[in-house]
Amino acid sequence: MMWTKCLCLLWALSALCAPVNKQRQRMLLISFDGFRWDYDRDVDTPNLDQMAMDGVKAQYITPPYLTITSPTHFTLLTGLYVENHGVIHNMWFNTTTTEKKPYYQTLFVNEWWDNGSLPIWITAQRQGLKAGSLHFPGTSSSYQGEVAMVREVEPILYNYKNETAWRENSDKVMGWFRDQDLDFVSMYFGEPDGTGHRYGPDSPERQEMVKQVDRTVGYIRHLAETHGLTNSLNIIVTADHGMSNVYRNGLVEEITLSAIPGFSFRDIAFHLVDFGPSGMLLPKPGKLETVYSALKGAHPHLHVYKKEDMPEHLHFAKNDRILPIILWADPGYVINGYFPVQFHKGEHGFDNQEMDMKPFFRAAGPAFRKNLEVGPFESVNIYPLMCHILGIEPEVNDGHLNATRNMLVTSTGTRGENRSILQNTLTGIAAVAGFLAVVFVVVTSRQILKRKRKDKRSGSVQHLPEEENTKQTGF
Structure with a gap:
């Protein structure tokens, strides 16, 4: 009887402790390149507003430095600062041959991306999930021999503005979730970055492009509902960096390195300038101090640092790919090499603490609280948030879940x-x-002891043969 009660107790406790089957959580990470944190303030954005009511809106997020496309996107995928994931520029380069590849060609240089860090696609797949990516920087590369199981890279000369293509790609990604049962997808749109560059962040053209972004967000959320994904799909919509106006036409004294007294490109073995407000220089042997001294303080809006002296908050020093001298300009200025060659009205690549460089952030889905506005946080923290929602162990990263945990409902399964x-x-x-x-x-033990005491008190041996016989029979 006692043993029966114990078994019942064990069964009851097991039932109480059994894990609850919670709702499956999936994730769609969407990046709209160059969508600054305040772009919704001068444009009617009903779908982004509705997403904020249905989920979470951040005041803004802080991207890593260097605030350009490939480095910042790889931070979203890895949770690492640029010096730690190694994709330090949009351009692959070789300082020995002085060869450089532009942004699109660099997407296909595998060793540029696969240099020790794993994007969330690979981590998710190694832990039993299914992952895909469409047009996201880094999609074309393999990592330790592995690729996203479903992936698509945009063709060369792709029209990033085409709204019809945006809808087709949205249909495609939602089909991946529904028909191929994916758990995670990263999706990239090349706007409003291009429009912000060409016309400037304050232009009517940029405002119209933000309306297109808003329509697309509404379309994607509608697709999630019609595909039966509402109860499982979490959507994060964010960007890589912001955008700032560039001043020209005599409004400012432009920064042109060749015009700086004491500086000469003959002292430079390799350089990355003429690509916006940031640059890097590799001086020839013995010329480091000459180059540094000539540039330091040469223009009131030009910042010049030796690699080892870079401000800590930039996290842009501890990597062999980073060149010995780093330059960046204040907002409104760009760095020209031999002569001005840049004619964009908008640029990015400035210090990540500048407000114009801050992207926006929205999130909605079953894992997120509703109608919540949170303060700013760094974009490195998006990676551990996604890993937590997907239920996977993150790789070593620079983010912290505590920075975003308040966004989540307590019942996140x-x-x-x-x-x-x-x-x-x-x-x-x-x-x-x-x-x-x-x-x-x-x-x-108590029963055995009790029986022995009973036998001792009786002093009888009449039962011994019977007990002996019983044992023999049982044997």
């Missing part, structure tokens, strides 16, 4: 949480089983 519940359950059952084993030993 992730595989990671279920694993934790299961581990706790097994531990609890093991403890109960151990306790019951002790109870069994104690109860059995």
Whole structure:
């Protein structure tokens, strides 16, 4: 009877400790290149506004430095600062041959991307999930021999402004979730960056492009509903960097390195300038101090640093790919080499603390709280947030879940949480089983001792043969 009660107790405790089957969580990460944090303030954006009511809106986020497309996007995928993930520029380059590849060609230089860091696609797949990517920087590369299981890279000379193509790509990605049962997809749109460059961030053209972005967000959320994904799909909409006006036509004294007294390109073995407000220089042997001294303080809006002296908040020094001298300009200025060659009205690549460089952030889905506005946070923190929602163990990264945990509902059901519940359950059952084993030993010992005392008190030997016979029969 006692043993029966113990078994019932074990069963009851096991039932109470059993893990709850929680709702599956999927993730769609969307980047609209160059969407500054305040672009919705001078444009009617009903779909982005509705997404904020249905989920979370951040005041803004802070991207890593260097605030250009490929480095900042790879931070979203890895949670690492640029010096730690190694994709330090939009352009692959070779300082020995002085060869450079433009942005699109660099997308296909595998070793530029695969240099020790794993994007979230690979981490998710290694832990049993299914992942894909469409047009996101880094999609074409393999990482330690692995690729996203479903992927698409935009063709050369792709029209990033075409709204019809935006809808087709949205249909395609939602089809991946529904028909191929994907858990994670990263999706990239090349606007409003291009429009901001050409016409400037304050232009009517940029405002119209923001309306197109808003329509697309509404279309994607509508697709999620019609595809039956509302209860499982979490959507994060963000960007890589912001955009700032460039001043020209005599409004400012432009920065042109060749015009600076004491500076000569004959002292330079390799350079990355003429590509916006940031640049890097590799002086020839023995010329580091000459170059640095000539440039330091040469223009009131030009910042010049030796690699080892870079401000800590930029996290742009501890990587062999970063060249010995780093330059960047204040907002409104660009860095020209031999002579001015840049004619954009808008630029990015400035210090990541500048407000014009801050992107926007929206998130909605079953994992997120509703109608919540949060303060600013760094974009490195988006990676651990996504990993947590997907229930996967993140790679080593520079982000912190505590920076975004307040966005989540308490009942967020992730595989990671279920694993934790299961581990706790097994531990609890093991403890109960151990306790019951002790109870069994104690109860059995007491019964044996009680029988011996009874036999001793009776002093009778009449039962011995019968007991002996019983044992023999049982044998």
